[in-house]
Every structure is written in C-alpha cells, then in structure tokens.
Amino acid sequence: xxxxxxxxxxxxxxxxxxxxxxxxxxxxxxxxxxxxxxxxxxxxxxxxxxxxxxxxxxxxxxxxxxxxxxxxxxxxxxxxxxxxxxxx
Amino acid sequence: xxxxxxxxxxxxxxxxxxxxxxxxxxxxxxxxxxxxxxxxxxxxxxxxxxxxxxxxxxxxxxxxxxxxxxxxxxxxxxxxxxxxxxxxxxxxxxxxxxxxxxxxxxxxxxxxxxxxxxxxxxxxxxxxxxxxxxxxxxxxxxxxxxxxxxxxxxxxxxxxxxxxxxxxxxxxxxxxxxxxxxxxxxxxxxxxxxxxxxxxxxxxxxxxxxxxxxxxxxxxxxxxxxxxxxxxxxxxxxxxxxxxxxxxxxxxxxxxxxxxxxxxxxxxxxxxxxxxxxxxxxxxxxxxxxxxxxxxxxxxxxxxxxxxxxxxxxxxxxxxxxxxxxxxxxxxxxxxxxxxxxxxxxxxxxxxxxxxxxxxxxxxxxxxxxxxxxxxxxxxxxxxxxxxxxxxxxxxxxxxxxxxxxxxxxxxxxxxxxxxxxxxxxxxxxxxxxxxxxxxxxxxxxxxxxxxxxxxxxxxxxxxxxxxxxxxxxxxxxxxxxxxxxxxxxxxxxxxxxxxxxxxxxxxxxxxxxxxxxxxxxxxxxxxxxxxxxxxxxxxxxxxxxxxxxxxxxxxxxxxxxxxxxxxxxxxxxxxxxxxxxxxxxxxxxxxxxxxxxxxxxxxxxxxxxxxxxxxxxxxxxxxxxxxxxx
Numbered sequence: 001x002x003x004x005x006x007x008x009x010x011x012x013x014x015x016x017x018x019x020x021x022x023x024x025x026x027x028x029x030x031x032x033x034x035x036x037x038x039x040x041x042x043x044x045x046x047x048x049x050x051x052x053x054x055x056x057x058x059x060x061x062x063x064x065x066x067x068x069x070x071x072x073x074x075x076x077x078x079x080x081x082x083x084x085x086x087x088x
Numbered sequence: 089x090x091x092x093x094x095x096x097x098x099x100x101x102x103x104x105x106x107x108x109x110x111x112x113x114x115x116x117x118x119x120x121x122x123x124x125x126x127x128x129x130x131x132x133x134x135x136x137x138x139x140x141x142x143x144x145x146x147x148x149x150x151x152x153x154x155x156x157x158x159x160x161x162x163x164x165x166x167x168x169x170x171x172x173x174x175x176x177x178x179x180x181x182x183x184x185x186x187x188x189x190x191x192x193x194x195x196x197x198x199x200x201x202x203x204x205x206x207x208x209x210x211x212x213x214x215x216x217x218x219x220x221x222x223x224x225x226x227x228x229x230x231x232x233x234x235x236x237x238x239x240x241x242x243x244x245x246x247x248x249x250x251x252x253x254x255x256x257x258x259x260x261x262x263x264x265x266x267x268x269x270x271x272x273x274x275x276x277x278x279x280x281x282x283x284x285x286x287x288x289x290x291x292x293x294x295x296x297x298x299x300x301x302x303x304x305x306x307x308x309x310x311x312x313x314x315x316x317x318x319x320x321x322x323x324x325x326x327x328x329x330x331x332x333x334x335x336x337x338x339x340x341x342x343x344x345x346x347x348x349x350x351x352x353x354x355x356x357x358x359x360x361x362x363x364x365x366x367x368x369x370x371x372x373x374x375x376x377x378x379x380x381x382x383x384x385x386x387x388x389x390x391x392x393x394x395x396x397x398x399x400x401x402x403x404x405x406x407x408x409x410x411x412x413x414x415x416x417x418x419x420x421x422x423x424x425x426x427x428x429x430x431x432x433x434x435x436x437x438x439x440x441x442x443x444x445x446x447x448x449x450x451x452x453x454x455x456x457x458x459x460x461x462x463x464x465x466x467x468x469x470x471x472x473x474x475x476x477x478x479x480x481x482x483x484x485x486x487x488x489x490x491x492x493x494x495x496x497x498x499x500x501x502x503x504x505x506x507x508x509x510x511x512x513x514x515x516x517x518x519x520x521x522x523x524x525x526x527x528x529x530x531x532x533x534x535x536x537x538x539x540x541x542x543x544x545x546x547x548x549x550x551x552x553x554x555x556x557x558x559x560x561x562x563x564x565x566x567x568x569x570x571x572x573x574x575x576x577x578x579x580x581x582x583x584x585x586x587x588x589x590x591x592x593x594x595x596x597x598x599x600x601x602x603x604x605x606x607x608x609x610x611x612x613x614x615x616x617x618x619x620x621x622x623x624x625x626x627x628x629x630x631x632x633x634x635x636x637x638x639x640x641x642x643x644x645x646x647x648x649x650x651x652x653x654x655x656x657x658x659x660x661x662x663x664x665x666x667x668x669x670x671x672x673x674x675x676x677x678x679x680x681x682x683x684x685x686x687x688x689x690x691x692x693x694x695x696x697x698x699x700x701x702x703x704x705x706x707x708x709x710x711x712x713x714x715x716x717x718x719x
Contacts, residue, residue: 027531033291034170035535040295042626048321050329051422056320056538061309062207063316063538065418068423070533 005075008043008057009068016044016058017076025072032070036060043076114162114194115154116186118218119202120211122539124230128260129165130551132269136164138557144636147181148452151193154273158431161273164196171291172217178459186221198224200269205229205257205312206540212298213291215251225253226272232257232265234540238310247305254325261545294478316411316540324413333419336412337438339427340403346489347690348396348442349473355395359388374588377580386572389626390565393445393677397560398553400439400446404453405552406437413453414536415564421534427516428523430456430534433463437515440470444678448685449556462522464685465695468678469515469671471508474627478669485650486662503666510670551601560681567680572625578623591636596621610662610668610704610709620674627674660714664707672703 005020019041022029032038036059046058054065066074117132119125121462129137133152150165166185167178172178181190188195191341203211208229219225229235229244235257248255322328362530363384370376407413413435419433429437432454440447447467454460483503492502578596580588591597600618607617615637622632634653638644644652653662673679682692 007525012175024533028293030173030175030536031533033295036295037535038292040292047324049418049422050324050326054418054421054534054536056324056418060207060210061312062210063320065414065421065538066534067421067534070535076186 003078005077008045008066008071008074008076011045011076011078013045013047015078016042017079018042020075020077022074024070027072032074035064036062037064037066037074042079043074045073091600097132113160114164114196115165115198115200116164116196117200117202118166118182118186118214119168120170120204120231122537123168123202123204124260125168125202126165127548128228128230128258128266129135129163130548130555131260131266132261133163134593154269160195163200164193164351169214171214171276171294173230174293175292184537186218186223192558196223198226198273200226200228200272201253202228202230202260204231205235205484206238207244208242208307208485209298209302212301213294216297216337219253224272224570226269227251227255228265229255229257230260230269233259233262234313234542235310240308240310242302242306242307246300247325250301261542261548266704268443277489299336313540319464319541320415320538323412324418328419329415333416335628336407336416337435338406340400340435340438343399343403348399351395351399352392352473356388356392359384359391363388374580374583378576382573382576382580385576387565387570389572390568390677391592393443393560396443396558397449400442400450400551401556402549404435405549406544407452409542411539411541411550414538417453418536418538421536429459429463430454431536431619433459437467437470440472443472443474444468444675445472445560445681448678448681449560451685456606458523461686461691462519464682465522465691466515466670468517468673468675468699469511471511471670472627472675474675475669477505477628477631479504479621479666482653482662485653486657486659496664507670514671559684565680567683568625568676571676575625577620591618592641592702609711610707611658611664611715613656614659615656616665620668625676630674658715660711660718663714664711667710668703668707670703671699671706673699 006017011017019037019039021039022032022037024032029034031039037043041060044058046063047053048057049065053058054067055071056063056065057071117125117129129150129152132154137150137152147167152163152165154161154163164185166182169176169179172179172183172186174183184190184195185193186199199218199221201215205211215227219287227248244255244257254268254272258265258267258268258271335537363380366384367376367380372378407416417431417434419431420434423542424431424433432661433451435453436447436450438447439450439569444467447470448464451460451463451467454463465534484499487500487503490499491497492499497505573595578599579591579593579594582589588594597614597618599621600614603617603621604612604614607620612620615634618637619630619633622633631649635649638647638649638652638656641652644655647655657665679692679696682695686692
C-alpha cells in the first residue's frame with residue numbers, strides 16, 4: 001500500500017512525511033544535505049510565509065524556509081507524523 | 089541530572105590519574121553555523137583577538153588568545169561549517185587549517201568542537217570527520233540552558249565513550265560550563281578510540297551514524313519552544329507579518345538616519361573644536377596646518393562614521409540575536425528575488441541609504457558569496473547621507489521653490505526625491521546585470537534557518553559593537569587617513585618661502601585645470617574639477633572645497649555659495665553635477681571597506697571604475713540634452 005511520494009509544495013500545512021527523494025542536481029543535493037534536508041529526514045510543512053513563498057518546513061525539528069523552486073523538487077512519503085495541533 | 093551538574097560536567101571516556109601536562113599552543117574552534125560558536129569564541133578570548141582574512145579568500149580569520157592563561161594559547165575561530173567535505177570556500181578553509189596546510193598558521197594541537205545540543209542529531213554529522221582527524225578534541229554541547237529548560241536530556245558519559253572524546257555541556261550566552269575548556273587544556277585526556285565512525289565522505293552514512301548515536305545515548309529532544317511558535321504566528325502572520333516588518337525596518341532606518349546623522353554632525357563639530365583647541369599648542373604655520381587640517385581632519389573623517397556604524401550594528405545585533413533577522417529575510421525574500429538577490433540583502437541595502445560603510449560591513453549575514461559581493465557592489469548607489477550636502481546646495485541654487493502638486497510636493501522636494509529614485513534604480517539595474525552575468529550563482533538553493541527566538545544579551549551585543557568598531561578603525565581607517573593626508577599635501581604644495589600657496593595655485597588646482605578638458609563636456613569648469621578631486625575623500629567635502637575656492641576669488645568673494653555657483657555654472661551643468669554625484673563612487677571609506685570585506689583591491693577598483701564611468705556618461709548625457717533643450 002505504498003503511496004506515491006508527493007512534492008513538499010503539494011502538502012497541506014501541518015502535513016508531513018519522510019523524504020523519499022530529491023530531484024535536484026547532485027550539487028544542490030549536497031548543499032541541502034548539510035542542513036539536514038536528506039533522504040529519510042522527517043519533514044512537516046509548518047507554515048506558509050506571509051507572501052506565499054518561501055514556505056517554512058520543519059526538518060527533523062529545525063525550522064527551515066525553502067523557496068517553492070526548491071521545495072517542489074523534494075518529495076516525501078506522506079506518513080504518520082505528529083500533526084501541528086498535537087504539539088503542546 | 090540537575091542543570092548545574094549538566095552545565096559543569098566534563099565527561100571523559102577514560103581518565104588516567106597521572107597525566108602529563110599537555111603542551112598546547114594552538115587550538116581550533118569549529119562548529120556548524122548557528123551553533124553559538126562566535127559567542128563562545130568572544131567569551132573564551134574576551135576580545136583579545138585579531139581579525140583578518142585568510143589569504144586569497146573572503147573568509148574572515150579570527151585568531152584570539154585564550155583568556156586567563158599565563159602561557160599564551162592561540163585560539164583559531166574557524167568559519168561555521170556543516171561538514172568537512174571541501175565544497176564551499178568556508179569548508180576548504182576549515183580543512184586547510186585543521187590539516188596544517190594554511191599559510192601562517194600552525195596545525196592546531198587540539199580542537200574544540202561546538203555543537204548545538206538542542207539539535208544534536210543533525211549537528212553530530214560534523215563530529216565524525218572532526219574526531220577522525222585524531223587530534224585531542226573537546227566536544228562542547230552548547231545551549232545547555234535551553235536544552236535543560238525544554239526538558240531535553242541525554243547521557244553525556246555515554247556520548248563521550250561513544251565518541252572517544254571528552255564532552256561538556258556549556259552555555260556560551262550564560263557563560264556556564266565554559267571552565268571545562270580550561271580543564272581540558274590542562275589535563276591530558278586519553279583520546280579513546282571512537283566506536284565505529286562512519287565512512288566520512290558519505291554524508292548520508294554520517295547522518296545515519298549520527299541518528300543511531302543519538303538514540304544510543306538516550307537523547308531526548310527538548311520540547312519545541314511554545315514561545316517561538318506563538319511569536320511566529322504573529323511575526324509570520326499574513327497581514328501582521330509584513331506590517332510589523334515594515335515598522336521594524338522603518339524604525340531601524342529612521343534611527344540610523346534620523347539619530348545617526350545628527351550624532352555624526354555633533355561628533356564632527358566636537359572633533360573640529362578639539363582640533364582647534366589643540367592647535368593653540370602648536371605655533372601657526374605649516375606644521376600646525378599639517379596636524380590640524382591634515383592629520384586631525386583625516387582622523388575625524390574616520391571617527392565620524394562611528395555613531396552610524398555603532399547604531400546600525402546595535403540594531404542588527406538585536407535583530408540577529410533575537411532571531412527576528414531570519415524572519416525579516418524571509419519576508420523580504422519575495423521582493424529581493426526579483427532583482428536576483430535574496431532576502432538577507434534587504435537590511436544591508438536599506439542601511440546603505442544612511443551610509444554605505446556600515447551597510448557593506450553588514451553584508452556578512454549573506455551566506456552566499458556571490459550574492460554578498462553583488463550586494464556590496466550595488467550598495468553605494470543608494471542615496472547615502474553624505475550626498476545630501478551637495479544635493480541641498482545645488483537644488484537650493486538652481487531649482488526654483490514652486491509647487492508641483494499643489495502644496496503637497498514642491499519642485500525642490502521633487503528633485504530630491506528623483507535623486508533617491510535614481511540611485512535606487514541604478515542599484516537594482518546593476519544588481520540584475522551582475523546577477524545575470526559575472527556573479528551568477530551556481531543556482532544554490534536559498535535556504536534560511538529560522539532559529540528559536542531568544543532574548544539578546546547586552547554582553548553579546550556589546551562585544552559585537554566593539555569588534556565592528558575595531559575592525560573599521562584599524563582596517564578602513566588607515567586607508568582613509570592616508571588619502572586625507574595625500575589631499576592635504578596636494579593642497580599645500582608647491583611651497584613658496586615655506587608658505588603654502590592659495591588654493592588656486594596649489595598642486596590640486598593644477599590637477600583641477602588638468603582635468604578641465606575632460607569634464608568640460610559635462611558642463612563643469614576647473615573649480616568643480618577641484619571639488620571632484622577633493623571629494624574623493626568623502627562626497628560632502630566638495631561643499632567645503634567650493635566654499636574655499638569661491639571665497640578666494642575676488643569676483644565671487646562677497647556672494648553666497650549658491651549665488652556664486654549660479655554665476656559659474658549653467659543649469660544644465662548643475663543638473664549634470666547632481667547626476668554625477670548620484671552615481672559616482674566619491675568615497676574613500678566605502679572603497680576601503682569594500683577592500684577589507686572582499687579581501688582584494690580588485691573589487692573596489694572595478695567598482696570605482698564602473699561607477700565613475702556611469703556617472704560620467706549620465707552627466708554628459710544630461711548636460712548635452714539639457715543644453716540643447718534650454719540652451
């Protein structure tokens with residue numbers, strides 16, 4: 001029952017999953033990897049920025065802003081993650 | 089584990105009781121960006137540090153002396169890096185220093201590795217390659233106060249055993265646990281072999297290792313700060329977010345401009361008065377002139393920048409330490425992107441409206457080197473406060489005071505506004521050209537980490553101010569002083585019976601006459617030429633020079649400067665002069681700061697050349713066009 005991975009930009013606020021793959025050139029992948037955006041990392045779409053873009057994602061607990069031009073190439077396997085509302 | 093225990097604990101893998109004293113001379117401090125490394129460095133060295141650049145790169149080199157040591161130990165602050173795979177300039181520098189390949193620096197005898205304990209699994213990725221270097225390493229888990237407060241926990245002893253290196257919990261902002269460094273350097277901790285380091289070049293492997301390691305040491309993530317979420321609900325709100333952003337930015341601009349400018353003027357007045365007072369102790373003559381008009385004026389022209397620099401960096405410190413700066417960059421990113429820059433360039437560019445010098449120093453917050461250089465290159469186009477004296481003078485002399493849109497906007501205000509717009513347009517056009525050609529980024533994704541909100545501490549901001557002031561005075565000040573002295577010499581040569589000549593017979597006047605053919609097409613005569621030459625020190629200097637020249641000329645002696653200018657300059661020439669000043673790089677301080685920030689003379693030279701070229705071409709166009717239309 002594997003779902004197809006979805007791009008970060010297709011998530012709703014509060015939704016998340018673990019990163020399945022990143023469809024960007026190796027150099028960019030290396031760059032994103034440094035800040036923890038890497039296959040297997042848990043990502044949640046935490047908020048849309050005031051002007052729509054960039055948006056804020058929580059990557060393994062760190063809030064990181066990414067532009068749609070980058071986020072739309074990061075695909076996640078939607079998963080059972082704590083929703084935003086579940087946090088204290 | 090209670091907080092106090094956690095903060096002072098230094099956990100060692102194994103400790104031999106009779107350990108020989110270690111002979112440590114050089115220690116390197118390394119950590120990922122945002123790990124609090126710089127705060128810790130300032131605390132460990134108490135500002136006994138030297139700031140420079142690594143040879144050939146724009147990476148800043150900070151070397152300090154460890155505080156409270158009889159025997160001197162050098163502490164090298166490495167740039168913040170996420171890994172030791174030499175992809176970026178920062179990482180290359182870090183690797184070179186750690187392996188002893190950096191010119192002028194010894195290979196470190198020991199390493200202090202700073203990690204933000206609130207994001208341990210991500211930060212541990214850097215631990216693997218650092219520990220693998222085999223140097224004695226102390227792992228400092230920073231932000232212990234936040235970690236403990238958020239009920240995070242971990243087994244420090246177990247982590248030390250796993251890493252094969254001593255581990256200490258510290259808080260750089262509070263200063264707790266920092267004594268662990270002292271003990272580490274004094275005692276010899278046997279560096280136990282780390283258990284199973286991952287394949288270092290393989291980042292996913294390192295990550296996996298870090299994840300497993302955090303699990304093995306019973307790491308419990310601190311609760312995410314409720315406050316940060318609540319504040320972001322406001323600061324990143326659809327409506328309030330941009331609104332608060334504009335208020336904050338407006339307040340910063342207003343203070344730097346509105347408060348900094350009068351402060352600079354008052355400071356300048358005070359310095360001039362001091363100079364005149366001191367002049368009484370020297371007999372009148374060439375020596376007094378050299379000391380007062382040459383040396384002291386040069387020193388003053390450096391010092392007057394301090395109020396604005398300190399004010400701007402006070403605010404930037406406040407914004408950065410509190411965590412708001414990242415949010416501001418997030419909001420500004422949308423607009424800045426249209427000119428090919430990113431959100432972090434916004435605050436520096438805005439500050440350039442007050443003065444390009446602190447603005448260029450503030451580009452340090454821009455991580456991407458090409459974006460940073462692009463921002464540095466366009467910043468001087470923004471209408472800084474040093475352009476105002478000549479703008480006001482010429483506008484008052486040549487633009488009639490009549491309404492354009494009723495009482496709302498007069499012709500003079502309109503002219504002033506157009507000059508602001510002109511500078512802004514030149515800046516964004518240049519940014520666009522630069523970013524789509526020479527400084528095109530290798531399409532590195534824009535990533536912005538949003539740290540948790542924290543209360544800034546006075547000490548951290550104070551240290552930052554001291555540091556910025558020192559860097560400016562020491563490194564830009566020398567260049568500014570040298571140019572001021574050169575201009576003084578040129579205005580006082582050739583000597584006649586050991587008396588300096590009147591300004592119109594001085595070397596600089598000959599130079600003014602010399603460039604007259606060059607500037608005649610712009611509508612300027614040799615007097616304006618002298619003004620252009622002396623104002624290379626700073627734009628506002630032209631007003632004083634013109635005053636001196638017209639004051640010495642019998643035909644214009646009795647007139648006000650405005651009237652004298654009206655007599656000497658066509659309206660077309662005056663407009664050309666305004667446009668020239670809007671574009672030209674008439675500022676030694678800016679050039680000196682650009683040199684210091686880019687660590688080469690190439691960029692300031694290019695900048696000077698193209699800004700002067702644009703200024704010349706546009707002034708020529710304006711003069712020709714207006715002379716045709718109204719001549």
